[in-house]
Amino acid sequence: MSVTQARKLLGRAGLSAVSLALLLAACQSSSIYGNVDNSPASAANIESLSAVIEANPSDAAAYNTRGIAYGRAGRFDEAIADFDTALRIDAYSYQAYANRALVRRRKGDLSGAITDYDTALRIKPDYTVALVGRGNTYSQQGQSTLALADFDAAIRIDSSDARAYHARGLIYQGQGRHDLAIEDFAQAIGLDPNAAEPYIARGISYLAINDPKAALSDLSDAVNRDSRSAIAWANLGAAYEALGRTNDARRAYNRALGLDSGNKLAREGVGRLDRG
Numbered sequence: 001m002s003v004t005q006a007r008k009l010l011g012r013a014g015l016s017a018v019s020l021a022l023l024l025a026a027c028q029s030s031s032i033y034g035n036v037d038n039s040p041a042s043a044a045n046i047e048s049l050s051a052v053i054e055a056n057p058s059d060a061a062a063y064n065t066r067g068i069a070y071g072r073a074g075r076f077d078e079a080i081a082d083f084d085t086a087l088r089i090d091a092y093s094y095q096a097y098a099n100r101a102l103v104r105r106r107k108g109d110l111s112g113a114i115t116d117y118d119t120a121l122r123i124k125p126d127y128t129v130a131l132v133g134r135g136n137t138y139s140q141q142g143q144s145t146l147a148l149a150d151f152d153a154a155i156r157i158d159s160s161d162a163r164a165y166h167a168r169g170l171i172y173q174g175q176g177r178h179d180l181a182i183e184d185f186a187q188a189i190g191l192d193p194n195a196a197e198p199y200i201a202r203g204i205s206y207l208a209i210n211d212p213k214a215a216l217s218d219l220s221d222a223v224n225r226d227s228r229s230a231i232a233w234a235n236l237g238a239a240y241e242a243l244g245r246t247n248d249a250r251r252a253y254n255r256a257l258g259l260d261s262g263n264k265l266a267r268e269g270v271g272r273l274d275r276g
Contacts, residue, residue, distance in 0.1 A: 042073045060090035064099060071103050079103045094120040098130045105137050113137045128154040132163050144171050162191035166198050169205075178205040196226035204235055212242035230260035237269050246273055 049066040056062055067082030083100035086093055101116035117134035120127055135150030151168035154161055169184030185202035188195070203218035219236040226232060237252035250273050256266035 042069065045069050046073065058089060060086040060093055060096070063089070064093060064096045067096070067099055067103075071099070071106070076103050076107050092123055094123040094127055094130065097123070098127065098133060101130070101137070102133055105133070105140070110137050110141055126157050128158050128161050128164065131157070132161065132167055135164075136167055139167070139171060144175065147171055160191055162188040162195065162198070165191070166195075166201065169198070169201060173201060173205050173208075176208075178209050181205045194225060196222045196229060196232065199225065200229060200232045200235065203232075203239065207235060207238055207242070212239045215239040216243065228259055230256045230263045230266070233259065234263050234266040234269070237266060241269060241273070246276070249273060 046066060046069045049062065049069055053059065053062045053066060063082045063086035067079045067086065070076070070079035070082060080100055080103055083096045083103070086096040087100075090096070097116045097120035101113040101120065104110075104116060105113040114134060114137055117130045117137065120130040121134070124130075131150045131154040135147040135154070138144075138147035138150065148168060148171055151164050151171070154164035155168070158164070165184045166188040169181040169188065172178070172181035172184060182202055182205050185198045185205065188198035189202070192198070199218045199222035203215040203222060206212070206215035206218060216236070216239040219232055219239055222229065222232040223236060233252050233256035237249045237256060240246070240249035240252055249269065253266040253269040253273070256263045257270070260266075
């Protein structure tokens with residue numbers, strides 16, 4: 001593959017990758033829930049928390065904690081009901097407001113989430129969880145200026161908050177400001193080296209600035225940390241392809257498609273390799 005061909009590929013792959021990264025931001029950056037957990041351990045945890053509530057029906061913290069467990073299990077309506085109860089008991093529970101905001105965001109109620117984050121921050125203005133969460137919600141709404149302001153504030157309050165650096169980096173990445181994005185992703189990696197997401201995001205920015213070797217390193221680290229990330233495997237395929245390692249590229253693209261058959265970057269990559 002010539003340098004010109006590689007640059008053309010990276011131009012196409014970089015644009016697709018940035019879009020994927022922004023989608024990633026919408027569902028990951030400050031989530032206390034992670035993936036939905038329907039395991040027996042999750043059900044047992046909810047059952048034990050219900051027993052605590054039965055014994056202490058006026059304990060707002062117990063409802064808040066069970067609400068988090070419901071959220072992790074994907075039982076969002078029950079989570080919101082518990083946060084509502086916690087707030088009836090303690091109207092100043094900024095944690096319950098922020099947790100309810102996150103569930104509302106997961107349900108697609110972005111305006112409701114903003115309202116709850118605003119309330120949490122009126123009670124505790126330095127609550128970085130709410131600042132990062134509200135910033136992510138603004139990002140979903142396409143309000144990047146407001147999102148950046150929240151992430152900047154969170155970093156000023158707590159310069160060790162990896163989530164804030166990662167989230168701010170995603171905004172910079174979406175704006176094509178990849179040098180700034182790479183700096184923020186590096187900060188996030190330094191603060192939380194076991195998280196896959198900042199490696200994925202930095203690899204995507206390296207692809208966008210035509211540095212496939214650096215991208216390959218980051219995306220390899222990403223799949224070692226999260227082997228089920230279709231986004232990581234697809235972009236790893238793009239890095240391999242740009243370096244002319246077509247067999248490795250095909251394997252990575254196919255791994256991405258095995259995890260997410262609708263992954264556009266991987267599907268287009270396999271198509272190019274088949275035609276080549």
